Amino acid sequence: MITERLQRWIDTALMASAQRWAFGLAAVVMATGALLVTLVGTGDRFGWFAVLTVVLAAIAAVQAGSHTAAVVIVLVVLQWMSAVDDPTTPRSLMVAVCLLVFHSVLALMAVTPHSTTVPPDVLRRWAQRVGAVTITTAAVWALVRVLQQRDAPADPRLTLLALLAAGLGVVLLLRRTIGDIDDG
Amino acid sequence: MSQSWSPGVTGSWLPTVAFVRSSLLAIVLVTVALLGQRPDLLVLGAPFAIITAWSAATRPRTPPELSDRLGNSTLREGDATIWRGRVTDADGTDLVSARMEPATWIDHRIDHGTVTMPVVDGRTDLDVVVRSTRWGRRLLSPVRLLATSSWGAYQCSMHTAHTSLTTLPLPAAFDTSAPRRPTDGLVGLERSTRRGEGSEFAGVRAFGTGDRIRRINWARSLRSDHLQVNATWADQDTHVALVIDAGADYGISEGIDGAASSLDTAVRAAGAIAEHSGRRGDRISLRVFGAVGSHVVPAAAGPMQLRRVLDTLSRLQPGRGATAARRGGLPPWPANGAELTVVLSPLISHEALDRAVSLGRHGLPVVVIDTLPDTVLADDDPVAALAWRIRLLERRAEIRRVQQAGIPVVRWLGPGSLDQFLRDVARRASAPRMRVG
Numbered sequence: 001m002i003t004e005r006l007q008r009w010i011d012t013a014l015m016a017s018a019q020r021w022a023f024g025l026a027a028v029v030m031a032t033g034a035l036l037v038t039l040v041g042t043g044d045r046f047g048w049f050a051v052l053t054v055v056l057a058a059i060a061a062v063q064a065g066s067h068t069a070a071v072v073i074v075l076v077v078l079q080w081m082s083a084v085d086d087p088t089t090p091r092s093l094m095v096a097v098c099l100l101v102f103h104s105v106l107a108l109m110a111v112t113p114h115s116t117t118v119p120p121d122v123l124r125r126w127a128q129r130v131g132a133v134t135i136t137t138a139a140v141w142a143l144v145r146v147l148q149q150r151d152a153p154a155d156p157r158l159t160l161l162a163l164l165a166a167g168l169g170v171v172l173l174l175r176r177t178i179g180d181i182d183d184g
Numbered sequence: 185m186s187q188s189w190s191p192g193v194t195g196s197w198l199p200t201v202a203f204v205r206s207s208l209l210a211i212v213l214v215t216v217a218l219l220g221q222r223p224d225l226l227v228l229g230a231p232f233a234i235i236t237a238w239s240a241a242t243r244p245r246t247p248p249e250l251s252d253r254l255g256n257s258t259l260r261e262g263d264a265t266i267w268r269g270r271v272t273d274a275d276g277t278d279l280v281s282a283r284m285e286p287a288t289w290i291d292h293r294i295d296h297g298t299v300t301m302p303v304v305d306g307r308t309d310l311d312v313v314v315r316s317t318r319w320g321r322r323l324l325s326p327v328r329l330l331a332t333s334s335w336g337a338y339q340c341s342m343h344t345a346h347t348s349l350t351t352l353p354l355p356a357a358f359d360t361s362a363p364r365r366p367t368d369g370l371v372g373l374e375r376s377t378r379r380g381e382g383s384e385f386a387g388v389r390a391f392g393t394g395d396r397i398r399r400i401n402w403a404r405s406l407r408s409d410h411l412q413v414n415a416t417w418a419d420q421d422t423h424v425a426l427v428i429d430a431g432a433d434y435g436i437s438e439g440i441d442g443a444a445s446s447l448d449t450a451v452r453a454a455g456a457i458a459e460h461s462g463r464r465g466d467r468i469s470l471r472v473f474g475a476v477g478s479h480v481v482p483a484a485a486g487p488m489q490l491r492r493v494l495d496t497l498s499r500l501q502p503g504r505g506a507t508a509a510r511r512g513g514l515p516p517w518p519a520n521g522a523e524l525t526v527v528l529s530p531l532i533s534h535e536a537l538d539r540a541v542s543l544g545r546h547g548l549p550v551v552v553i554d555t556l557p558d559t560v561l562a563d564d565d566p567v568a569a570l571a572w573r574i575r576l577l578e579r580r581a582e583i584r585r586v587q588q589a590g591i592p593v594v595r596w597l598g599p600g601s602l603d604q605f606l607r608d609v610a611r612r613a614s615a616p617r618m619r620v621g
Contacts, residue, residue, distance in 0.1 A: 015296050065200075065201055066201065067201060067204075067205065069205060070205045070208065070209065073205075073209055074209075074212075077213065077225070077228060080224075080225075080228065081220075081222070081225070084224065086224075087222060087223045087224040088223075088224070089224070092224040092227040092228060093227060095228060096227050096228050096230060096231055097231075099228065099231065099232075100231035100232075100235075103202065103205065103206060103231070103232070103235070104235075104335070106202065107200070107202035107335055107336035107337075108336060110200065110201060110202055110336060111200065111202075111279070111281065111330060111332040111336040111339060112279075112281050112300050113281055113283045113296075113298035113300070114298075115296035115297075115298045116281060116283075116298040116299060116300045117300070118279075118300050119300065119301065119302060121302045122278075122279050122300065122301075122302045125278070125302065129238075129334070129335065133231050133234050133235060133238075134231075136230065136231075136234050137227065137230045137231050137234070140226065140227055140230040141227045141230075144223045144224070144226065144227060147223075148223070
């Protein structure tokens with residue numbers, strides 16, 4: 001049973017396209033990058049927790065259709081919560097972008113066969129989407145930073161309202177853009 | 185032959201693991217940010233919240249339509265065709281992936297039978313190269329397609345029906361330089377043996393009932409008391425009878441690119457002889473014994489006959505060792521009218537040799553082509569390998585006895601395999617013969 005499963009894994013790995021290997025590598029790099037950004041400036045080391053996260057990221061890259069990726073993201077967030085206290089640090093934006101790319105790459109891997117090569121048109125379309133979400137996330141981060149610098153009371157409801165307002169504004173601004181991106 | 189578009193089966197749109205992941209992370213991170221007063225978690229959760237909203241906003245409402253067809257439903261061994269899937273009415277669909285399941289004797293060298301294409305203006309076409317590596321008639325596996333929405337959030341599974349693919353054997357290289365028939369007259373490439381309707385002048389004789397008016401030799405008739413007509417040699421071509429022993433398939437078959445089994449060799453050799461004889465204008469007939477089902481092609485000439493022979497060969501299925509006698513009757517042997525009988529057999533059962541000897545004793549030219557591959561001895565099981573060695577020793581003795589009875593047994597070597605036999609036939613045809621039995 002184990003031998004059969006191992007053989008199936010080996011067959012799948014041999015069948016995988018070079019592009020898929022690149023995607024898997026990118027996913028692991030992004031998860032590792034999010035961890036490293038989290039650890040930068042803190043006294044924490046790249047310990048067993050981080051190693052476990054990277055291993056799980058590699059497993060998630062192999063089994064893109066599983067829930068392992070969600071576990072990886074939760075571990076990174078837990079690491080962030082335990083290590084970082086500054087809510088306005090730009091590192092939160094970097095971690096968010098790393099997690100966004102990690103999620104997007106795995107989502108694309110999950111819906112395409114192992115041996116296929118995704119056409120450049122599809123890659124361009126997904127890159128545009130990731131770019132749009134990155135811009136929106138940057139706007140949210142800027143909003144949080146502005147509110148924090150104005151010594152606004154630390155009311156998360158206000159922040160959520162601000163997030164919703166920012167999100168709505170961005171959606172309205174990008175409404176045409178989203179349609180253009182989805183239509184290729 | 186190109187097929188028409190046939191509809192596929194389409195499922196419904198379902199959320200993917202990626203959508204579940206993004207929505208759960210968005211909810212959890214925003215909730216923790218609110219409860220724990222951590223605005224930085226809102227930044228971390230913002231991408232997932234946006235992706236979730238985006239995915240929900242662009243969710244496709246209706247499943248797409250799928251149709252597909254195979255570029256060519258009849259191929260030669262080693263040839264390739266294209267399976268084409270067409271997805272329409274796919275508004276809201278981002279991309280479509282197709283995967284053709286691996287199948288025996290089907291080679292997907294390009295992308296292993298998978299393809300991914302973006303959807304533009306609600307439609308896309310997907311092409312998968314299908315290469316058949318062995319003769320036969322088989323069903324292609326259904327192609328499974330997966331349509332996905334933006335961000336891979338929703339997916340819709342589709343699949344096609346089984347598609348039939350006929351692969352004609354690729355005739356092996358074959359040629360012969362030996363003459364076949366005695367030189368009684370010349371008709372085309374072959375010489376006729378008796379007088380009759382034809383174009384080759386044979387002599388002048390008295391007019392008889394049924395003679396055509398245009399055959400009357402008026403100059404000769406004026407000098408005699410009776411009408412005289414020109415006699416001609418009959419236009420007669422050679423009837424090549426192919427007989428295949430398909431009682432079992434021995435050896436390993438790796439398709440057109442690898443090792444050949446006994447039935448592979450028999451089928452390709454028969455195709456080669458049929459093609460060669462067809463080009464010469466000979467009549468070809470085919471009879472198969474031991475196979476599943478009845479396979480008989482009556483003698484005829486012309487390019488369509490070659491196609492009929494190849495089509496019949498492509499349908500052969502070995503009878504798993506059962507002899508034709510046990511399978512309920514043998515097809516009649518081509519003893520009548522066949523100028524050349526070629527028996528292709530691995531010579532493991534006695535049936536082919538017995539029949540060849542029977543034909544030979546009737547004075548008919550018959551040759552046996554040994555199609556057993558050498559790889560049968562390479563068996564991992566030592567007992568099986570020993571059994572094969574013993575059987576091959578017995579077989580060698582049987583072949584020797586058949587050869588002593590005047591029936592040539594040759595191995596298939598491609599061009600020139602039958603040269604010696606055909607020279608012997610031509611030589612014997614000019615010698616006096618005695619019919620026995």
